[in-house]
Amino acid sequence: MGDLAVGARSGTEEPEEPAGGGETPQPVTSSVHQSPAQSQPESPARSPRSAPSDRPGGSETLDTPAGEEASGSMRKAKKPRAFWKELPILIGIALLLALLIKTFLVQAFSIPSDSMQDTLQRGDRVLVDKLTPWFGSKPERGEVVVFHDPGGWLNETPTPEPNPVQKVLSFIGLMPSAEEKDLIKRVIAVGGDTVECHGSGPVKVNGKALKEDSYIFPGVTPCGDRAFGPIHVPKGRIWVMGDHRDDSLDSRYHQNLKGHGTVSEDEVVGRAFTIAWPINRWATLPVPDTFDQPGINKAMAAAPAALGLAGAVPIVMWRRRRLTGERNPR
Numbered sequence: 001m002g003d004l005a006v007g008a009r010s011g012t013e014e015p016e017e018p019a020g021g022g023e024t025p026q027p028v029t030s031s032v033h034q035s036p037a038q039s040q041p042e043s044p045a046r047s048p049r050s051a052p053s054d055r056p057g058g059s060e061t062l063d064t065p066a067g068e069e070a071s072g073s074m075r076k077a078k079k080p081r082a083f084w085k086e087l088p089i090l091i092g093i094a095l096l097l098a099l100l101i102k103t104f105l106v107q108a109f110s111i112p113s114d115s116m117q118d119t120l121q122r123g124d125r126v127l128v129d130k131l132t133p134w135f136g137s138k139p140e141r142g143e144v145v146v147f148h149d150p151g152g153w154l155n156e157t158p159t160p161e162p163n164p165v166q167k168v169l170s171f172i173g174l175m176p177s178a179e180e181k182d183l184i185k186r187v188i189a190v191g192g193d194t195v196e197c198h199g200s201g202p203v204k205v206n207g208k209a210l211k212e213d214s215y216i217f218p219g220v221t222p223c224g225d226r227a228f229g230p231i232h233v234p235k236g237r238i239w240v241m242g243d244h245r246d247d248s249l250d251s252r253y254h255q256n257l258k259g260h261g262t263v264s265e266d267e268v269v270g271r272a273f274t275i276a277w278p279i280n281r282w283a284t285l286p287v288p289d290t291f292d293q294p295g296i297n298k299a300m301a302a303a304p305a306a307l308g309l310a311g312a313v314p315i316v317m318w319r320r321r322r323l324t325g326e327r328n329p330r
Contacts, residue, residue: 108127109125111123116144116185120184121281124277125278127273147182149182188239200223203241206297207295214290238268
C-alpha cells in the first residue's frame with residue numbers, strides 16, 4: 001500500500017542493528033545533505049494508521065491491512081440466488097401480467113365456424129380490444145365484435161369439455177376459452193337505427209343501401225335465405241349479421257327471443273381488430289367504407305335539425321308577439 005511508507009525518509013536510510021548487539025554502527029550517509037529538520041525523528045503521534053492521504057483536499061483515511069480488506073469484501077459480497085429459486089417468482093409475475101392483459105386489454109379468441117367467411121376462416125385466432133369499452137366506447141356499424149350469448153343463440157351448439165391445462169391457459173388468456181359461449185359477428189345497425197333487407201337485397205340502414213361486396217362471402221345474397229324488417233333497433237342494443245349470410249345464425253334467426261334478435265351492448269366483450277394466427281392470415285379488420293356513407297347516421301343527421309327547431313321556436317314566438325303589439329296599439 002502506498003501510504004505505508006513507515007521508516008523511509010527522503011535521503012536517508014535507518015541503520016540496521018546487528019544480530020549480536022553491542023556497539024552502535026556508524027550511520028550510512030547518502031550523498032544528499034540533510035537539513036536539521038529532515039534529520040529529526042518522526043513524531044510518535046504520526047502513526048501509520050493516521051498518515052496523511054495523498055488524495056486532494058488533504059483528507060485523512062485509516063489504512064487497513066490487506067487481509068482485513070479481503071475478508072470484509074467477502075462478507076459484503078452476497079451469493080447470487082439460484083435460478084431454480086427465482087423461476088417460481090418469474091412464472092408468477094408472468095401469469096399475473098397475462099391475467100391483467102386478458103382482463104383489461106386484449107384477449108385472443110378462436111373462430112369455431114364458417115359464419116364469418118371470407119373475412120374470417122375456421123381456426124383463425126383474432127385479438128379483441130377490451131380496453132376501449134372501459135372508457136365508454138360503444139360498438140359501431142361495420143365493426144367485427146365478440147359478444148356473450150344473449151340467451152338461446154348457442155343452445156344447439158355442443159361445448160367440448162376442456163382438460164385442466166386448457167382451463168388454466170384459457171383463464172390467464174393464453175388460450176381461447178372453450179367454456180365461455182361467445183359469438184363473433186359484424187355490427188350492421190346500432191341503437192336508433194332502422195334496418196331491413198328484402199328479396200335479394202341490399203341491406204338498408206336508415207334507408208341507405210349497403211355495398212357489401214368487399215366483405216360478404218362470394219356468391220351469397222345480402223339477405224341470405226332470411227328476409228327481415230324493417231326493424232327499429234332499441235337504444236343500447238345492436239343488430240349483428242355474419243359475413244357468410246347462408247351459414248350464420250345471427251340476428252335474423254332469433255327475432256322470437258328476448259330482444260327480438262338484437263344484442264345488448266353490455267354483452268359485447270370487445271372489437272376484433274386483427275387476425276393474429278396463423279401468420280399467413282395476418283390482417284387487420286377495418287370498418288368497410290360503406291358504413292361511412294353520408295346520411296346513414298340518422299340520429300346525428302336529425303340532431304342539428306332538432307336543435308335548430310328548438311332554438312327557432314322561442315324566437316318566432318317573440319317576434320309574433322312584438323308584431324302583434326305594434327299593430328294593436330292601446
